[in-house]
Amino acid sequence: MDFNRRQLLTGAAAVAGATMLGSPSVLAQAKPRVVVIGGGAGGATAAKYIAKDSAGAIAVTLVEPNANYQTCFHSNLYLGGFRDYASITHEYTALAKNNGIDLVRDRATMIDRDKKEVVLAGGRRLPYDRLVVSPGIDLKYDSVPGWSQAAEEAMPHAWKPGAQTLLLRKRLDAVPNGGVIVMIAPPNPYRCPPGPYERISMMAHSLKAAGKDRCKIFVIDPKESFSKQGLFQEGWEKYYKGMVEWLGPKVHDGLKSVDPASGTVVTGFETYKNAALVNVIPAQMAGAIARDSGLANASGFCAIDPSSMKSAVDANIYVLGDACIAGDMPKSAFSANSQAKVAAMMIRGELVAARTFPARYTNTCWSLIETDDCVKVGGAYEAKDGKIAASSTFVSKTGETAEMRKQQQAENMGWYAGITADMLG
Amino acid sequence: MTMSHLPAMSVSLLLASASTGAVAGDRELGEYLSAECVTCHQLSGRETGAVPRITGWPDEHFVAVMNAYKDKHRDNLIMQTIAGRLAADEIEALAAYFGALQSRSVVK
Incomplete structure (x- = not known):
């Protein structure tokens, strides 16, 4: 099914495909275009999974002003002397190169939702069929x-x-x-x-x-x-x-x-x-680009459809990570990474008729208290009753053995290597 | 526990069995579900900290380990939570997906 539809999008059958899918605006150009605002755990992951899993069928542009990515996660370990600064600093080069992502080093200043264009500080306008907004937080x-x-x-x-x-x-x-x-x-x-x-x-x-x-x-x-x-x-x-x-x-x-x-x-x-x-x-709120574009509600954060991560106010936009209202999920890099994968799948479903499955989300947060003494909290989540709801949660217990706490710190370090490779590899 | 004791030969056995399939998982479903695994477990097979390689396992073994977490016979809060919501066909799908990935020598 997926293969057949993709075939229809190219070549002589494009017009027939447009009629069948009822989405001519998407099919009028050579390739559907996705723009991603923000190269953090939400945006980088979304860009990667859309590009990787569509194998070139979708043009993906990632807009990120910073040359390097410093992770907020594990910055406390830098503070405590458990990591050096270089180890929490990453490049975007491999992400762009390995997955065929167009990396634009600029700041998105405005979203023209009527024209479906992102306006950059440098003056460029990037047209999109679907837009991923993952700007993180702004401070109040x-x-x-x-x-x-x-x-x-x-x-x-x-x-x-x-x-x-x-x-x-x-x-x-x-x-x-x-x-x-x-x-x-x-x-x-x-x-x-x-x-x-x-x-x-x-x-x-x-x-x-x-x-x-x-x-x-x-x-x-x-x-x-x-x-x-x-x-x-x-x-x-x-x-x-x-x-x-x-x-x-x-x-x-x-x-x-x-x-x-x-x-x-x-x-x-x-x-x-x-x-x-x-x-x-x-106190915190969604990044300015989300608020200035009318994607945030009175809370300062952006309501989303829990079954897809799609903005509650714009069907062409998905909002991820700290900027969105994710129900029972905490604002964490793990959450953003998880949400990005759901959004990427749904976007591929919309643009290239890829197979989609019901959304499911996961989170775990580890915290280091002292050398080799790490605790964790987390859960599994799904769309339920109009929000992202926890279906199962866990948290470390007081009085755990030193061996277990040490093991959890080793997990924490393994997770960091895993998520950064997943996001940026 | 890590799977580093698995012989490299198991990969070819696995690939041979993929078509006949003692465990016949939906690889496309497995690929979607795998996204939540690879936040910690690296697709490259690289092991870091206490997060083991999960690529290239024989399907039956993968299913058995996941069921042990699901039934809480194995002790890890995260894996119990992840496995706890996976249906039998979903675990088989994951086994098929990760199992078919090229296994390589463990890189620490």
Whole structure:
């Protein structure tokens, strides 16, 4: 069936094929065109799977402004000294070359949904039959009183990879023994639910390893509870006793303001002055291109059809990863990679009549607490009741054996090698 | 457990059996389902950390291992969850897909 239809798309039978499929706009040109905005876990995976599995029948263009890809995942391991920076930095060369993807190094500034064109900062317009929007998150700089984009050097977020990751590590290394670190944790929903708490663990590990065990990390959290809470708190007590103090909203009574110039954090409960490092992880929203194109709803994120990842507001657009509202799935690279494969299959189904199957999704997030002590959370998901719903979930338990935790860290490292090869190979 | 003890010869046995097929999985379905496996398990057969190679296994062996996870006889939360929602024909499809991929010596 697949083969026969593809044959119809080329050569003398094209007109007959157009009538049969009822989709002349797609068939009027030589090849259907897919444009992908964003070369992260969602976009790179989608571009690869559409190009690879259509074997040249679909023209795929990936729009990504950055020359290299620094993974957000495992950037905490860089912070803790478990990885070097080069090991979380990847090139796009192999992805483009191996799969026949046209890599355009530019920023998408506008989507003309009526004309079905993406407008690039450089002025080029890229026409598409289907568009994949996977821009990740933008930070809500105004969600923390006193903080701003201009203050991200003084109080780094490091919630987007690259220069901020390097800056946070540099600032952490400069914290003196006895210095105070304050983390402003983000409200839901945000990228990488266990991420802030793995980061706290890696900061504490780094300080302890440097003999700076009189340092103290205060966590000002707007949430009453957080991902893998029992596991992290067990680990902090076991390895970093006295170094980490997590404060929920009932205790800190609200974050009132920060002053980047003096390193001050004011809560309803207490004022922290002269902090050696303040890490502000603000509230988040879908990347600007998604919001500016009318793909996001009032939440700041983009509603999708859970059976396909298609935008709820535009049948020619798919939204992946952190920018979309994925129901029970967390915002993670693993989730984005999983969603991208569903979207790629559905897009091939639409454009070249490839066989499609019911959507199914998977996620796992590993978090390193201390050397060889890694925990995980994850699940299997499917479209149900109008959303992506968990059909089965799991989470590590407190009190697991050291052997099991070590094994999980080995899985974590294996997963990283696997997903980066899957996305970019 | 890794499958590194499997002799290279098993590949040719497998390819020989693919047409006769003691386990006759739908390879196209298997290829789709495989997408969720290859987030961790590399198609190249490369092993990293605790994630083993899953290409080039004899079909029957692949099915037996997946059923052991599905029935929770083997202990891994992720694999139990993945295998738990796979129907028998889906496990066979995966076995057919990964089994037919060229196996190569394990690269660490």
